[in-house]
Amino acid sequence: MDFFRWDIIWDYRELYLSGFLTTIILTICGYIGGVIFGLLLGLGQVSNKKWIYWPAKIYIDVFRGTPMLVQLLLIHLAVIPTIFGESMSWWVSGIVGLILNSAAYNAEIFRAGIQSIDKGQMEAARSLGLTHSQAMKKVILPQAFRRMIPPLGNEFIALLKDSSLVTVIAGMEILYVSKVVAGTYQRFWEPYLFAAFLYLVLTYTATKIIAIVEKRVDINYNPRKKRGAHK
């Protein structure tokens, strides 16, 4: 018996490819939705209006305080069937679950980013005649955004890995395929090691892209520094 039987991975290459793409699509859709919804929640967290602040606060606490696994099962098997009369495909439940969960984490990133900008910036902008929302849009957010890039990048990587939880609602991503292969052949090294490798490829690529974005938005970045030109 061969120690590693890569042929069993090769047999399932079609499923692995579709699982790989599924993981990417789930993560990107979940992330984009999570950033947009998270921004709204984050702005709610810095609002002075209580009726905006409290619902956002409660939402964030609930979604950060419960496991995503439980959220996914609840959404897929209970919430969606109750609202629509029948359950929807795991695509819908999976993406909705990822969006709702990551929004709560992103909201905290946005809140912290906004609050990290010195109060004087808002006061100065207001004294120049800008309204609160104008000042937020033109002065505070652009500055805060740069500081949010690293934690938002972290959140993307976390979401990429968490997308494997969609497996419990039969979401056919990388882990799902690996479980099928492991169960079919009763071999655990090859399928799970290959799954780990695929996730590593994805997170490594994402890390590289995030690093490029970080450099792009860093106004202090000096390309000459990299060459060791500083004296």
Add this chain to the structure above:
Amino acid sequence: MKKNKLFKLIAPFAAATMILAACGADKGSTGSSTDGDGDGDGEITKIVAGTEATYAPFEYLDTKGNVVGLDAEILAAIGEEMGIETEMKNTGWDAMLSQVTTGGIDMGAAAITITDDRKETYDFTAPYYEASLLIVTKEDSEIESLADLKDSKIAVQMNTTGHKAAQDLQGKASKNILAYENFSVALTEVLNGSTEAAIGDNAVILEYIKNNPDAGLKTIEDDSFEVDYFGFIVKKGNKELLDVLNEGLAKIKENGKLAEITGTEIE
């Protein structure tokens, strides 16, 4: 002062840990008593079986967290007959399969279908239950046979014979096969209408329908399903344990105890 503060922080966790530990203490040693490699000459005094307790009526957890069900009753009957202590441990399916080989448990008892593939990795006892697959759909469904499900969405439990049957029908890479961690989720998906049908073992489906007569589900038998036999698994080559189990199984077949537990006869 600092220490005192730290203690206050840790105290609730420590208390919770101690309470949990106390709850678990009455279970005693859960270690395996046979060495598992089959060459031990010490007599077997205790058998620890792994299982996946989400499969009523074969194995499920009672309100106290004990594994109960047909498999547990059969194993207990064998133990009684042979004068051996037996224990069922809820390890989960994959962990059960790997721990039978790597140690930690002595055997697997989880409505395991005897297949040639599995025989390559494990040794099976004689069969103790005859099972066949059933299709379950909503009462108003137009499905009448397995062939009608060629292009439909089918819910199954991952890596069971039902999953295999669905793969044989639609192909390995079919996107219409939705495999869940346990069969109750697969049934829920039929009830919720996201899949047309589920394929699973007769005993489980009939048990569910018996408990939920108003669910609006019907079952369909199909001759193209093969009949399956369930057996217990032990590590390949562990003849000592296999002999004990087979001897006990033969005795409870003989005295009618097995038929009494499962409600069916088996040759």
